[in-house]
Amino acid sequence: MSEAPLIELVGITKTFGEGAAAFQALKGVDFTIERGDFVAIMGPSGSGKSTTMNILGCLDVPTAGIFRFRGVEVQSLDRDQRSLLRRKYLGFVFQGFNLL
Template sequence: MTDSATPPLIRLRGITKTYGSGSAAFQALRGVDLDVASGEFTAVMGPSGSGKSTAMNLIGCLDTPSDGSYHFRGVPVQGLSRDQRALLRRRHMGFVFQGFHLLARTTAQENVELPLLYRGEGTAQRREHARQALDQVGLAGWEHHTPAELSGGQQQRVAIARAIVSAPTLLLADEPTGNLDTARSLEIMELLVALNRDHGITVIMVTHEPEMAAFAHRVVHFRDGRVERDELRSPQPQAEPA
């Protein structure tokens, strides 16, 4: 759902994904067409096996389609090499998962620095950018705490800081509140809304919770490997930025 005069950030056309072959073949995606505009906050919903996580992995260049075309900022992703896709991920995408995936024996700041280390940034620059990202997610002063010293909500904030430290164009969040209680879930959603609203980061979030999807501008419903329904909606109002 984009203005035809403005190319979408993401354009999927006729995307299929088949795992296995012969009688064991399973078609996870069955011809998906989807546009996501720059600056959107899109929630993706659907029952288990509907294809929503497969679509997320393809958009995030963690997997490749069996057929169809995927354009990111007008670039045909299916024509890129593995190294080129890795570079696209590193420069333009951040990832947040249900499991926080933090290194247990390293501090919050060191966890956040990791993407910058892979990009070859110097120590002083990494530290400064990591401090800024932690401040952005409300964790100034927690830089030297390890994951064991943080609550679940704080650990997810560290994971989000790690995802945004490289200033991504796109943030992909797969069940980001799945391991959190209601209060912490709402805090994380308010943070994602603020990153989208105040910093222009495009957010695509997979969730099975309607209460979390209510924060998005748009909800795309998957079923049986296809887009079943695509709804624009008024996001849930927030009194205060996170």
């Protein structure tokens, strides 16, 4: 039996706002990252890179779709559980970070 992928996104959608003002930042994003893979998320401005990274970093949740981390469906976790997952397994350097 093989191990679950490290990260798996299936049909990820993220919509900001509602009604006529709704903006779909991600639509049907699918990819898998296996343990040991090196991945670059690249694209032009406005293509959804930051939104994708915020979902991968457990800082935001998708509007629809499935996000699995080590086989666990992240959107089924509550805020505190996502915080524990982030603290134990993830590192994140923000684009506009400041060091004191």
